[in-house]
Amino acid sequence: MEFLRPKTVEEAVELLDHPHALPVAGGTAFPGKPNAERLVDLTSLELNYVEERPDGFHVGATTTIAELERSPVAEMAGGYIRQACEFLADTPLRNMITVGGNIACGHLWAHLPPVLMTLGARTIIAGKRKRELTVYEVVSAGLQRGELIQEVIIPKLGGRGVFKKFALTRTDYAAVSVAVYWDELGRRVAVGGLVRPQRLGDLEGQIDITPELLDRAVDELNPVPHPHFDPEYRKHVLKVLLQRAIAEVEH
Amino acid sequence: MEICCKINGEERKLCFEPHERLLHVLRRHGYYEVKDGCSEGHCGVCTVLVDGKPVKSCLMFAAQAEGKEITTARGLGSPESPHPIQQAFADEGAVQCGFCTPAMILCAHHLLQRVPDPSDKEIRRALDGVLCRCTGYQKIIKAVKTAAQRIGGEAK
Numbered sequence: 001m002e003f004l005r006p007k008t009v010e011e012a013v014e015l016l017d018h019p020h021a022l023p024v025a026g027g028t029a030f031p032g033k034p035n036a037e038r039l040v041d042l043t044s045l046e047l048n049y050v051e052e053r054p055d056g057f058h059v060g061a062t063t064t065i066a067e068l069e070r071s072p073v074a075e076m077a078g079g080y081i082r083q084a085c086e087f088l089a090d091t092p093l094r095n096m097i098t099v100g101g102n103i104a105c106g107h108l109w110a111h112l113p114p115v116l117m118t119l120g121a122r123t124i125i126a127g128k129r130k131r132e133l134t135v136y137e138v139v140s141a142g143l144q145r146g147e148l149i150q151e152v153i154i155p156k157l158g159g160r161g162v163f164k165k166f167a168l169t170r171t172d173y174a175a176v177s178v179a180v181y182w183d184e185l186g187r188r189v190a191v192g193g194l195v196r197p198q199r200l201g202d203l204e205g206q207i208d209i210t211p212e213l214l215d216r217a218v219d220e221l222n223p224v225p226h227p228h229f230d231p232e233y234r235k236h237v238l239k240v241l242l243q244r245a246i247a248e249v250e251h
Numbered sequence: 252m253e254i255c256c257k258i259n260g261e262e263r264k265l266c267f268e269p270h271e272r273l274l275h276v277l278r279r280h281g282y283y284e285v286k287d288g289c290s291e292g293h294c295g296v297c298t299v300l301v302d303g304k305p306v307k308s309c310l311m312f313a314a315q316a317e318g319k320e321i322t323t324a325r326g327l328g329s330p331e332s333p334h335p336i337q338q339a340f341a342d343e344g345a346v347q348c349g350f351c352t353p354a355m356i357l358c359a360h361h362l363l364q365r366v367p368d369p370s371d372k373e374i375r376r377a378l379d380g381v382l383c384r385c386t387g388y389q390k391i392i393k394a395v396k397t398a399a400q401r402i403g404g405e406a407k
């Protein structure tokens with residue numbers, strides 16, 4: 001196995017064009033012996049920045065959660081992103097885990113994807129050809145071989161967001177997570193923890209949330225088994241967190 | 252493969268296999284104060300400072316330490332000349348088996364560098380990545396406060 005540290009995105013893309021190559025960022029989601037012949041380190045690519053531009057906040061893929069939490073974008077929409085970072089793993093891990101890695105890792109409990117989905121964030125994907133994908137597209141379909149997330153663009157929005165998680169301890173993996181964003185155009189809702197991060201369209205828009213509507217939206221979900229909590233319990237917790245988050249964000 | 256980095260202020264050359272994590276490489280090079288608890292990112296006793304920030308060395312690829320400054324608890328002070336945080340841990344009974352102590356001290360150091368007079372909440376959050384199976388945490392939190400006061404006193 002080889003561990004390579006390219007200096008530019010172009011070089012990284014070239015090195016990733018290999019049948020058994022994987023990008024590495026924070027390294028927190030890799031097993032002891034990674035199943036790859038080539039690891040390509042992204043942390044020396046200078047993708048570590050948060051810049052405020054007219055079309056939104058541009059966040060480099062290797063920005064760590066600790067850095068994101070202290071950047072201006074974290075305070076947008078009532079500290080929405082700060083809430084998602086606050087109990088994302090723990091202090092030393094927040095110094096390692098990167099924004100790109102949290103989106104690309106595919107873990108159900110990842111905090112950023114549901115939040116970014118409700119904000120309508122886009123990702124810039126570097127590869128043989130540059131392309132733009134929504135966070136949902138990255139999480140649901142994944143990237144192609146040789147591609148990497150270079151940057152995330154988060155629109156500047158003036159509403160309010162609330163993120164909530166349910167876990168064994170505050171710093172443990174989220175068994176249920178909810179992200180609700182609200183402004184004059186309506187409400188956007190996403191969930192994670194018990195299923196792959198996704199929007200819950202049934203609960204969006206200007207509608208009032210009735211118990212029947214909530215039951216219908218949540219009962220459709222098929223939770224991935226969890227070592228401590230059974231699926232019905234987690235669905236119940238999800239309904240409670242959704243109600244609380246929606247009430248908080250709209251008052 | 253081989254990299255150069257600074258460990259506790261000393262230039263070092265480290266040799267290892269490309270997949271190896273910093274924890275195992277450091278221990279092989281004699282830095283036994285960096286503990287191996289779980290090797291999977293949960294317990295935090297492997298924490299070291301990389302360019303001043305705490306990270307879990309069992310997850311960081313050693314190759315990523317190229318050109319970095321690494322600090323272990325040994326780099327803060329010695330038994331003859333302990334750092335005020337180390338002294339406060341001893342004085343307040345914050346050390347029982349000692350397995351978590353080097354990591355706790357490094358996390359406390361990082362906190363006090365940024366926040367000289369931390370609240371309980373700030374201390375708890377700064378230490379949230381390290382498990383202690385002995386003390387019940389109260390004395391550790393007390394020790395960080397004592398250290399903050401002593402360091403503050405010295406600065407005045």
Ligand SMILES: Cc1cc2nc3c(=O)[nH]c(=O)nc-3n(C[C@H](O)[C@H](O)[C@H](O)COP(=O)(O)OP(=O)(O)OC[C@H]3O[C@@H](n4cnc5c(N)ncnc54)[C@H](O)[C@@H]3O)c2cc1C
Pocket residue numbers: 022023024025026027028029030042061062087088089090093096097098099100101102103104105107109110111112143147148149150171172173174291292293
């Ligand atoms: C004990 C523990 C607790 C945790 N708790 C939480 C939690 O509560 N909430 C939470 O959100 N997360 C949590 N995490 C983190 C989460 O599970 C992942 O480990 C993390 O998000 C991965 O980020 P990374 O930067 O370390 O990526 P890496 O481990 O470096 O990579 C993860 C995957 O993504 C790929 N990748 C990385 N960067 C890119 C990129 N820019 N483009 C394309 N592919 C890329 C890699 O090839 C790899 O497949 C926890 C982790 C641990 C170890």
Ligand code: FES
Pocket residue numbers: 286287288289290291292293294295296297298307308309310
């Ligand atoms: S050894 Fe347990 S977190 Fe690293």
Ligand code: FES
Pocket residue numbers: 345346347348349350351352382383384385386
């Ligand atoms: S003193 Fe024993 S683990 Fe903390």
